[in-house]
Amino acid sequence: MKTAAVLAVACWSGFMVMGLEILSGRILAPTFGSSIYVWGAVITIFMLALSVGYLVGGRMSLAQPKIRTLCLMHFLSGALLLPIIVFADPVLDGVFAYTQDPRAGALISCTILFFAPAAVCGAISPYAVRLLVSEANAAGFYAGLLFFFSTAFSAAGTLLTSFYFVLILEVNQIVVLLMAMAMLMAISAFALSRRGQ
Amino acid sequence: MTMRTTVAVLSALFLLVACEDTDAGVIHSEKSLYRNILVTEDGDLRCMTFRRGQGQNRQTCMNINDPDHLVFPYTRMMLGVLAMKPDPQSILIVGLGGGTLPMALRDILPDARIDVVEIDPAVVKVAKEFFAYEEDPKLQTATGDGRVFVKKALLENTKYELIMLDAFEDEYIPEHLLTLEFLQEVKSLLEPGGVLAANTFSSSGLYPHESATYEAAFGSFYNLKSTNRVIWAQEGPLMDRDVIVSNATDLAPHLKERDVDVDWLMNLVSPKKDWPDDTRVLTDQYAPSNILNER
Numbered sequence: 001m002k003t004a005a006v007l008a009v010a011c012w013s014g015f016m017v018m019g020l021e022i023l024s025g026r027i028l029a030p031t032f033g034s035s036i037y038v039w040g041a042v043i044t045i046f047m048l049a050l051s052v053g054y055l056v057g058g059r060m061s062l063a064q065p066k067i068r069t070l071c072l073m074h075f076l077s078g079a080l081l082l083p084i085i086v087f088a089d090p091v092l093d094g095v096f097a098y099t100q101d102p103r104a105g106a107l108i109s110c111t112i113l114f115f116a117p118a119a120v121c122g123a124i125s126p127y128a129v130r131l132l133v134s135e136a137n138a139a140g141f142y143a144g145l146l147f148f149f150s151t152a153f154s155a156a157g158t159l160l161t162s163f164y165f166v167l168i169l170e171v172n173q174i175v176v177l178l179m180a181m182a183m184l185m186a187i188s189a190f191a192l193s194r195r196g197q
Numbered sequence: 198m199t200m201r202t203t204v205a206v207l208s209a210l211f212l213l214v215a216c217e218d219t220d221a222g223v224i225h226s227e228k229s230l231y232r233n234i235l236v237t238e239d240g241d242l243r244c245m246t247f248r249r250g251q252g253q254n255r256q257t258c259m260n261i262n263d264p265d266h267l268v269f270p271y272t273r274m275m276l277g278v279l280a281m282k283p284d285p286q287s288i289l290i291v292g293l294g295g296g297t298l299p300m301a302l303r304d305i306l307p308d309a310r311i312d313v314v315e316i317d318p319a320v321v322k323v324a325k326e327f328f329a330y331e332e333d334p335k336l337q338t339a340t341g342d343g344r345v346f347v348k349k350a351l352l353e354n355t356k357y358e359l360i361m362l363d364a365f366e367d368e369y370i371p372e373h374l375l376t377l378e379f380l381q382e383v384k385s386l387l388e389p390g391g392v393l394a395a396n397t398f399s400s401s402g403l404y405p406h407e408s409a410t411y412e413a414a415f416g417s418f419y420n421l422k423s424t425n426r427v428i429w430a431q432e433g434p435l436m437d438r439d440v441i442v443s444n445a446t447d448l449a450p451h452l453k454e455r456d457v458d459v460d461w462l463m464n465l466v467s468p469k470k471d472w473p474d475d476t477r478v479l480t481d482q483y484a485p486s487n488i489l490n491e492r
Contacts, residue, residue, distance in 0.1 A: 026373075026484070029344070029372070029373035029481075030344060030373050030378060031345075031348065032345060033342025034342065034371055034372070034373055038342075097352075100348070102341065102345055163488065166484075167485045167488050167489075170480075171482045171483075173482075
């Protein structure tokens, strides 16, 4: 049960981060365009956020790792999407007033809007690995299993968002969907893990 | 890798190299941030393309013995918008291509200020080297995204009497340049009574959505359909067709010089609405234009 709960969180976290990355391009385009610089900035900030997240999540896993904390992190990553819906327009307008250069502008606004949720998604992976691993010689196996699920769901998040969601929903509606699912997933994973005890 | 796949991969690579060598007519290839640009020549016709293969996706073409000739009907339909605004003194063109439109406009309107914005610096370079595109003190090219240029112009309170949108390719539409918000921004860049000409698509699942979006921003507009689709829209009430026809007759000598036949052009100008009323408008929040264009 615990394994299923941990993997479920990792799956949706993987789905959400790439769904968000696809949407971030669409959110920035009306202000900074969709030139190669904007996509370069988006990918750079997401990679940086994930790398910082990995470091912090790994560090957090040293002290009494609990599934409750993992669920809390997942809930938080979802909640951090709310400011995107509320503040994206004023943030983008403000950054544009400060700089009209698509490179600097995209880097700055992408950091403000997407760094925090993406970093929390990154922190989930190493923390989840720690929860799965019970003995050192199985560590690689569990890490592989977890990365398989979270990355496969990242692929699904990319594909579904860019090919299908944008065709039926507005950008903000998709953000709400990702957010609501993360919160729901965090709560159900928590409930699931307690039932197994 | 097994022996067989190695052989298959190597022969595929060989074929690729062999094809490159036999690709006739390519006189220049320019590396770009976006995709390689090829300049091809076939008889009198010199073309800029973004993809290999004969005939398909010719971005822009020029007759090297007669550079004033407009090779594609859509460029004639774009230039024809002068019938709505015969003497514009400030012009913005989004999307350079080979520079056919700015050069034709410069020729007809020697004193007009013409701003061109092109996303790809390599296109600007190729246009200058191979398509006789020439800047002057009142014809300048900005390199960057069209939407960013428009937003900046709004901040600086720049206005234009004529705006031309020509930033689409067959296979890729910059989605943020086909939304209600973008068209509203473009509209606020227009002087009172200013005119917009947009080169877009004549068919595909995108047609009704594109139409509904232009209608939402500008109200009714003139729709010119041939191989491409060109939209003529106006800030403020749309000019009567009779006035356009009379302007076009005055402009006939200029237009004829560029093979624009006024009767042909005027037959294309239609205000008829031919899409369903309940078509979903494209917005910054909802812009799956490329997916719709595949349908």
